[in-house]
Amino acid sequence: MSFALYILGLAILLGGVAWALITAGLAMTYVAIACLIVAGIGIMMAVSRTRAKDPPA
Numbered sequence: 001m002s003f004a005l006y007i008l009g010l011a012i013l014l015g016g017v018a019w020a021l022i023t024a025g026l027a028m029t030y031v032a033i034a035c036l037i038v039a040g041i042g043i044m045m046a047v048s049r050t051r052a053k054d055p056p057a
Contacts, residue, residue, distance in 0.1 A: 006046035014038055
């Protein structure tokens with residue numbers, strides 16, 4: 001459930017970033033690149049924070 005909340009928050013963040021960049025007049029190529037970078041960082045953070053910790057050996 002926590003992972004789903006991270007992804008939902010990431011989707012809202014991406015929407016806001018894309019909207020702001022489009023409103024600022026940037027080309028769609030740059031908007032897509034920025035959104036892909038933010039999405040990649042967000043997914044890596046969500047996975048690292050929600051994955052189960054390895055038990056001590």
